[in-house]
Amino acid sequence: MTGRSARGNNLDTVRQHNLSAVLGLVHRTGPLSRSQLTRETGLNRSTIAALVGELVELGLVLESEPGANNRVGRPSPVVGAHPGVVALAINPEIDAVTVGVVGLDGVVQHRVRYAAEIPTALEAVAISKAVIDGLRPQLKASSRVIGVGVAVPGLVREADGVVRLAPHLAWLDEPFAQQLHEAIGLPVSAANDANLGANAERIFGAGREVTDLVYLNGGASGIGAGVIVGGTPLAGFSGYAGEFGHTLVNSAGVRCHCGAIGCLETEVNQRSLLKVLGLDSADADELDRALAAAGAAGGSAGGAGSASGAVAAEIERQLGFLAVAVRNATNVFNPQLIVLGGFLGALITAAPGRLQELVSGTALKASGESLRIARAELGSRLLMVGAAELAFAPLLADPASGDVRVGGTVH
Incomplete structure (x- = not known):
């Protein structure tokens, strides 16, 4: 969904918009009663009843009886998106x-x-x-x-x-x-x-109720980004906006496949984390467990020269370069929230609060004072x-x- 308003209009000429508003609400927020739909859309009860009836006939929503409650009067049927x-x-x-x-x-x-x-x-x-x-x-x-x-x-x-x-x-x-x-x-x-991914987190995940966010995803093939500005995805003229994986974070770094030096995804990558963990491959959940195990081992064995010490050093190195990119995103877009998905989510979970500390110390104070950094909630979904x-x-x-x-x- 885009940043379309959920407000409806009682004029018959905008029936399509009203159907869209009702279906969009139950799709994004989950099952709602007819009375809740009336409040959210601004439409009257008879109009909501007609729209819900049409959506039921189209096979797009299901109506069910509400659960028990202590309210007086006839309960309002609950409308939900059809899972079929x-x-x-x-x-x-x-x-x-x-x-x-x-x-x-x-x-x-x-x-x-x-x-x-x-x-x-x-x-x-x-x-x-x-x-x-x-x-x-x-x-x-x-x-x-x-x-x-x-x-x-x-x-x-x-x-x-x-x-x-x-x-x-x-x-x-x-x-x-x-x-x-x-x-x-x-x-x-x-x-x-x-x-x-940015759109999904905005609708169903960590970005609910957030109008301005930057989403950074770390995958096996590199780092991508999505930007939401004023509730609307930032696409660019041809749809190519958001290539944060190719922003400069290390002027003394290695050459990226794109031809530039020191891109974010050459310095911050899943491959390097897997190498210090001694793994060939792992999804985000498996990486979480491996990093947690390395942290536990470090707590008992310790030592910069140990395997767990190497993991801790690599986490700190990658977080340092990731902080450069997040600082730049903060200064440029002034988002409410930066969401990290894929292996980046596992990376910040391995060192709670460290990325926020690094960014807060370098971003413009006005841009960063209200910034939150969170892990993507949808995980592998x-x-x-x-x-x-x-x-x-x-x-x-x-x-x-x-x-x-x-x-x-x-x-």
């Missing part, structure tokens, strides 16, 4: 292709991670199709599939979903969205993974939810669209 309306979410990475099924209620119903080393675009299409084919019996039985959203670790042209550059995947001008559409027969949209939002966007904008209803067919 789903989007498929795909995230190709350098070590795997992940496919998920996400309900309109924001719940990740299935998540399949298929290991693959630096898949080509066509390989990622084939893997995605195979996983989706495996899920089709379940989807046919109980779900209406709206479409597919793809979270790509690279630059994606907003207009047509062409991956202009995903350097770690070695993808260049790949029409991935079109290729996937041709393979599976469903509408496909693609966007940068960090931008989608983040990019599944973010990609699904991309697929749900046309439905949320126009719930009664005939094209949207037809698009739900599973072949």
